[in-house]
Amino acid sequence: MPPVGVPLVIEKKKWAVRASEFAKSTFNPIRFIVDSMKMEQHPDKYMISLSIGDPTIFGNLKPHNATIEAVHNALDKMTFNGYAPTVGYFEARSAVAEFYTTPETIISPNDVILSSGCTHALDLCISALASRGQNILMPRPGFCMYRTLARGHGIHSKFYNLKPEASWEIDLAHLESLIDGNTVAIIVNNPNNPCGSVYSKEHLLGILQIASRYCLPIIADEIYDFFIFKGEEFHPMASLSKNVPILTCGGIAKRFLVPGWRMGWVLIHDRNNVLNVEVRGALNALTQRIMGSNTLVQGALPDMLRNTPKSFFAETIATVQTNAEIAFEKLQQCPGLFPGIHQELRIGSHLLKPYCGDCAILDIPWE
Numbered sequence: 001m002p003p004v005g006v007p008l009v010i011e012k013k014k015w016a017v018r019a020s021e022f023a024k025s026t027f028n029p030i031r032f033i034v035d036s037m038k039m040e041q042h043p044d045k046y047m048i049s050l051s052i053g054d055p056t057i058f059g060n061l062k063p064h065n066a067t068i069e070a071v072h073n074a075l076d077k078m079t080f081n082g083y084a085p086t087v088g089y090f091e092a093r094s095a096v097a098e099f100y101t102t103p104e105t106i107i108s109p110n111d112v113i114l115s116s117g118c119t120h121a122l123d124l125c126i127s128a129l130a131s132r133g134q135n136i137l138m139p140r141p142g143f144c145m146y147r148t149l150a151r152g153h154g155i156h157s158k159f160y161n162l163k164p165e166a167s168w169e170i171d172l173a174h175l176e177s178l179i180d181g182n183t184v185a186i187i188v189n190n191p192n193n194p195c196g197s198v199y200s201k202e203h204l205l206g207i208l209q210i211a212s213r214y215c216l217p218i219i220a221d222e223i224y225d226f227f228i229f230k231g232e233e234f235h236p237m238a239s240l241s242k243n244v245p246i247l248t249c250g251g252i253a254k255r256f257l258v259p260g261w262r263m264g265w266v267l268i269h270d271r272n273n274v275l276n277v278e279v280r281g282a283l284n285a286l287t288q289r290i291m292g293s294n295t296l297v298q299g300a301l302p303d304m305l306r307n308t309p310k311s312f313f314a315e316t317i318a319t320v321q322t323n324a325e326i327a328f329e330k331l332q333q334c335p336g337l338f339p340g341i342h343q344e345l346r347i348g349s350h351l352l353k354p355y356c357g358d359c360a361i362l363d364i365p366w367e
């Protein structure tokens with residue numbers, strides 16, 4: 001007899017191979033649209049694809065030679081072809097720790113977990129903190145992957161509003177009103193995609209105050225760390241936290257201009273060892289599913305982080321800023337479009353506003 005609750009195997013007359021609940025509840029709206037898009041290009045016009053934030057598409061933003069060299073050297077060494085520890089090679093984690101350590105925020109290699117891009121880092125954090133039926137707070141509008149990663153596990157996404165009239169800062173009262181007994185974490189994305197906002201120190205402290213009041217850890221998506229225009233100042237969330245545990249997710253995709261190399265990380269900031277009880281162990285266990293970063297790029301990471309000059313980042317940002325200014329100027333000339341930088345956006349008299357949990361922020365009646 002099979003154990004109680006296990007269905008008897010019966011001979012079936014026809015095939016009925018079903019997909020899992022996990023697969024069926026996994027949905028990435030951007031990829032769904034982009035991957036299935038069949039667009040015919042206007043024969044006389046050049047199409048500019050603005051669908052995904054991939055800096056390599058047009059070929060004008062190239063990685064620095066030192067970044068490329070680092071991978072060549074790692075390949076030639078022939079010592080990075082095997083399996084690494086599941087959290088990543090010690091040398092690579094040390095290099096990330098060194099890259100992010102500041103006088104206020106000391107990071108040890110044991111606080112670093114390497115991942116397959118920042119998306120995987122987010123997946124590790126979401127999966128380590130939340131169980132089926134629990135919820136995580138996330139920004140609206142926001143990067144749609146947060147919801148995609150949570151949904152498959154039956155984790156609910158609760159969306160806090162960003163305020164277009166206040167440079168897309170978080171509506172803190174709204175965020176606080178969403179917290180309930182099943183809330184287990186807050187995702188904060190700064191600098192922000194898609195709104196481009198960079199939060200002030202005061203605003204970040206406001207978020208931390210709420211997290212502290214309800215004892216909620218923060219998943220800080222800082223993939224765009226320091227990727228900011230002149231006049232802005234970026235403050236890593238962890239540099240301001242006194243007691244709130246912060247899991248910072250980052251990677252090389254944006255600043256190093258190599259999103260396809262799939263290298264990211266989680267930095268564990270936990271001044272009071274709150275996460276030692278279970279969450280460090282949970283993160284570690286999840287890395288043992290061996291879905292992590294490839295060893296070749298891990299081998300290259302120390303040279304990449306140490307030898308890519310700071311001036312390269314400044315030059316990349318200057319190029320992106322110039323391009324943004326050109327786009328802004330050209331869009332201003334389009335009848336009916338009222339582009340804004342870090343402001344509310346309008347098409348005609350219609351305000352584009354937080355609409356759903358994803359990047360779609362259009363709220364226009366289509367006549």
Ligand SMILES: Cc1ncc(COP(=O)(O)O)c(C=O)c1O
Nearest residue numbers: 053117118119143193223251253
């Ligand atoms: C806010 C945000 N977080 C994370 C990611 C994913 O980064 P990665 O390509 O390293 O997975 C992106 C990519 O566009 C992003 O915009």
